[in-house]
Structures are given as structure tokens and as C-alpha cells.
Amino acid sequence: MSTSSIEARAVRTLPPVKFSLPVLVADEILYVKEAMLGGHVHGDGPFTARCSAFLERTLGCRKVLLTTSCTHALEMAGILLNLSEGDEVIVPSFTFVSTATALVRAGAKLVFVDVRRDTLNLNEDLIEAAITPRTRAIMLVHYGGVGCEMAQIMEIAQKHNLQVIEDAAHALFGKYEGKFLGTMGALGCLSFHGTKNFTCGEGGALLVNDPALIERAEVIREKGTNRRAFIEGRVEKYTWVDIGSSYLPSDVLAAFLLGQLESWQGVQERRRKLWLNYYNCLSPVLERRGVRLPLVPQQCEQAYHLFYFIARDPQERSALLRFLRARGIEASFHYQPLHSSEAGQKYGRSIDNCPVTTEMAGRLVRLPLHLGLDDDTQFRVVDAVSEFYL
Secondary structure, eight states: OOOHHHHHHHHHHOOOSSOOOOOOSSSHHHHHHHHHTTTTTSSSSSSHHHHHHHHHHHOSSSSSEEEEEEHHHHHHHHTTOOOHHHHOOEESSSSHHHHHHHHHHHTTTEEOOOOOTTOOOOOOGHHHHOOOOOOEEEEEEGGOOOOOOOOHHHHHHHHTTTTEEEEOTOTTTEEEETEETTSSSSSSEOOOTTTTTSSSSSSEEEEEEEEEGGGEEEHHBTTTOOOOOOOTTSSSSBOOOOOOOOOOHHHHHHHHHHHTTHHHHHHHHHHHHHHHHHHHHHHHHHTTOOOOOOOOOOTEEEOOOOOOOOOOSHHHHHHHHHHHHHHTTTOOOOOOSSSTSHHHHHHEEEEETHHHHHHHHEEEEEOOSTTTOHHHHHHHHHHHHHHHHO
């Protein structure tokens, strides 16, 4: 048997490197058991209250409403905008489809704006050209947990009397100029999906930063009823008062989530170490080959959600993904442009056809980044990427 055959067999016998892997970090199971034994497993139980209070206290947010997903938090945000037919919302083309569908469901016409080449965030310099008399809001996305240029975006929004919604699905505990992401716009949306830094399998949260929106947000989340006012003793009985849906997660999910959130500093420190390992080890190889690494602006403290780099062309990206897959390493591309999708063309229009989005979507590579990644396994990924580029 040749040496190359022996090496190939050795690679195949190594355990696969998962792209994402949920991990227990502290008291999740204990809290789930407590929720079950306590008898309140449906929505808005004691663990939901503890999660909300934890996030409000830690983030400095006026009101946190847990939801069944980030998609549902985004849908609630769309409803709170009071959109009507013909209203427009500015949104990046480089984002997950939920960012767009939540607005379309609320009645908006989407105006897709391109992203910055360096951070892949909404390009703040292109926003004003997209504003028309029908524009009602700006929906931005903090890609990878790195903050958008919030100072300029908020200034533009104030100038044109627009609401700002932060899709912070990647960005919990990230900061911009010392402020937590998701807390600067009128509304912020978080994700606790199984791929996120903190998870309960499926879950999300709406951060309500504008006090004028709190009461209606609570009504929308409670199927359009004023049940929250009834629970707090502000009305004698509750009834149907507005549109809404059932956006409350089970208290069992909130119990699991609380166990994760209470360990947030340790989780973020470990993810920071993993991210820096990739950056420091791969920079010499990738920069020499003209491969672009992620940029974190000085005013941003990132959330360490993703580690990605930009291959030189789509063909190189495809070859690298095949190379890693053959070595048992799960790596991935990311979003496909929304502006050129079938639904994107039906429900929106783009500014300048978003060339950066189109280019970056074809070249971006994401590497595994999760708490189940020990140092030896991570350096196996580093070695494989380095081997491809040497």
C-alpha cells in the first residue's frame, strides 16, 4: 500500500469536524428539570421572566420579550412599523431570508442596498440614495456579530424620520462604541437558534428600545390580546384588541436558555480564543495568497459568532470546500443574494444591483466555530486550510 493511501485512510478514520455543535455549558439540564417539576411549562413562566430580566439588566434594554424564533421577533418588528401598501423598507441583500420575509408579511416593499466590502454590513454611504417619500424604516444586519456603522445610520434615520430595526441574530453581546448591538435602534432582534452562541434549540427575542412601542409589542406577542395588562392588574379582564400571534416560547426552552446566558462571559471568552486562533494562524498563509480575512473596525467589539474569509474566486471556494469535506471537515458558504432571488425580484427592488453582495456571496468561506471545538481539532482545520493554500 502506498504512503498516500495510508494517509488517506488515516484522514477517513478521524472523527468529522462539525460546522456547528450545541454544547451544554452550565445549569441547563438542572433548570429544565426545575421547570418541568414546577408545573409551568408553557409560555411566560418564571424562567421566561428570569431570561428577560437578565437580558434587560445586562444589555441595558428597556424591554426584552422572548419569542419562539428570531424570525418571529422580526415579524413582530414588522407589525410594529404599521406598514401599509406602498411603504418601503431599506434592507441589505446579503442576509438571511427571514429579514426580508418578516417585512414582506407586514406589507412592505423591499429596497435592497449593497453591503460594505470590508465588513459585509449594510453600506451606510448608499442608504440616502435609496430613500424615497415612501421609505418608512431601515432594517440592518450586524453580520457575523460585527456592528454596522450605527452613528451614521442613526443620523440618517433621524434626518429622514425613519425607524431603525437591528437584526442582531449574530450579535448578542457585541458592541458598537461601547453600546450593545440591538439596543440602539427602536427595535432589536436576537436569535437563540442551535447555531448561535447561545441557544435553546429554537428561540429568539425582541428588544424594545422605544418605550412607546412596549405596550403594543406585548399585545402582538400575546395573540393580539391585552393579557399582559390583565396579569399586571391594569385591566379587570383581557380581550382581543389588536393583531398578533402566539410568539411565546415554552418556559422549558427559557429554562435551558437561562443556563446558557448565565455563563455568557465564559462562553464569549472561549469563542474569542477560537476566533483569534484562526485569525493568527491563518493570516500569514491567506494574506500571502491574496485571500481576505474578516475586518473588525476599531469602534466595534465583535460577538465572535463567525469566522470567515473571502476566497479569490468562486472556483477556489468550491475547490476548498471539497478539499475540506474530503478530510472530514464541515465548512460552508453563506447567504445567497436576496435581490436577485425569485422572491426578491417579486417583492423588492435593488439599488445598483448590489455588486458587492453578489461577489462576496460567491467567494465567502465559513469555518467551524463552536464550543465543542477543542484546540487539537481546531488546528486540524487550520492545517487543512493551510495545506490547500500552500
